[in-house]
Amino acid sequence: MGGDVKNRLKVLRAERDWSQQDLATRLEVSRQSVNAIETGRYDPSLPLAFRIADVFGLAIEEIFLREE
Amino acid sequence: MRVFAERLGMTEEAKSALTRTVPFWAGLTFAAFGAVAGLALSDAINNATTLLLMIVPAALFFQTMRVANRGGSCTGNREAQRRYTKRVALFTSLYLLALAVMTIADKNGVGLQAVRVVLATLPGLAIIGVFWAIGRLIVEERDEFLRMLTIRQSLIATALALSAASVWGFLETADIVVHLDAYWWAVVWFGGIGVGAVMNRMKYGSWGAM
Numbered sequence: 001m002g003g004d005v006k007n008r009l010k011v012l013r014a015e016r017d018w019s020q021q022d023l024a025t026r027l028e029v030s031r032q033s034v035n036a037i038e039t040g041r042y043d044p045s046l047p048l049a050f051r052i053a054d055v056f057g058l059a060i061e062e063i064f065l066r067e068e
Numbered sequence: 069m070r071v072f073a074e075r076l077g078m079t080e081e082a083k084s085a086l087t088r089t090v091p092f093w094a095g096l097t098f099a100a101f102g103a104v105a106g107l108a109l110s111d112a113i114n115n116a117t118t119l120l121l122m123i124v125p126a127a128l129f130f131q132t133m134r135v136a137n138r139g140g141s142c143t144g145n146r147e148a149q150r151r152y153t154k155r156v157a158l159f160t161s162l163y164l165l166a167l168a169v170m171t172i173a174d175k176n177g178v179g180l181q182a183v184r185v186v187l188a189t190l191p192g193l194a195i196i197g198v199f200w201a202i203g204r205l206i207v208e209e210r211d212e213f214l215r216m217l218t219i220r221q222s223l224i225a226t227a228l229a230l231s232a233a234s235v236w237g238f239l240e241t242a243d244i245v246v247h248l249d250a251y252w253w254a255v256v257w258f259g260g261i262g263v264g265a266v267m268n269r270m271k272y273g274s275w276g277a278m
Contacts (some may be wrong), residue, residue: 011099022260028210029210029212030211030213032213032273033212033213033214033215033275035273035274036213036272036273036274037213039273041271041272041273042216042272044085044213045212045214048212050118060122
């Protein structure tokens with residue numbers, strides 16, 4: 001299941017010059033969570049995916065993509 | 069430990085780095101667990117001493133998880149973990165106290181059955197308190213990833229403990245192995261929590277919150 005979805009978290013974070021901890025603080029989660037999502041080891045729930053989208057000011061589908 | 073490090077001729081920096089690593093504390097935890105289990109199985113120590121000494125690997129495991137989570141927490145989950153730590157410390161203290169009272173009462177020959185029942189129940193209730201603390205951690209943890217890791221760790225521990233109990237039980241019935249008191253399966257479960265943390269690290273890159 002973890003391999004079905006890929007995400008652009010690392011790129012989006014780099015564009016804003018945020019560390020994993022910066023993003024974690026904004027999302028009110030642990031740095032481990034951000035790392036696990038970013039590396040594709042963990043797919044976030046829908047509410048967390050919405051929070052991530054809000055933090056980046058993007059739509060969910062602009063961050064999380066279906067792996068072809 | 070400082071003496072041990074000095075004997076190895078380590079620098080201050082190397083000593084500090086060593087005590088910050090998870091494998092170091094995890095190694096100590098498993099070594100202590102193995103030593104106590106070895107002493108118990110070889111009848112070198114009695115049951116009460118074994119149960120008291122089990123606090124050593126438990127405390128080392130706690131330290132392992134503290135080191136593992138150092139620098140990884142943030143406002144989202146720290147409060148739940150802080151409450152969990154306090155609760156486990158409280159129930160571990162109660163466990164030691166209950167065990168001490170039970171041992172003293174046993175040596176002084178408390179004859180009244182009702183008093184014996186109450187005293188023998190107390191250490192088990194303290195252990196139930198630790199299970200409750202883990203349950204509360206799952207409920208109160210706001211970080212869904214860490215919550216998932218805690219649940220996964222608990223399921224791995226449960227699978228290991230129940231599997232071990234099932235196999236041992238039938239071996240015991242067939243007179244192949246010695247009798248084990250039932251509270252040992254709780255000890256195995258806590259060992260399984262350590263295994264679960266390692267499996268979480270391997271699959272998700274994190275030791276978890278416990």
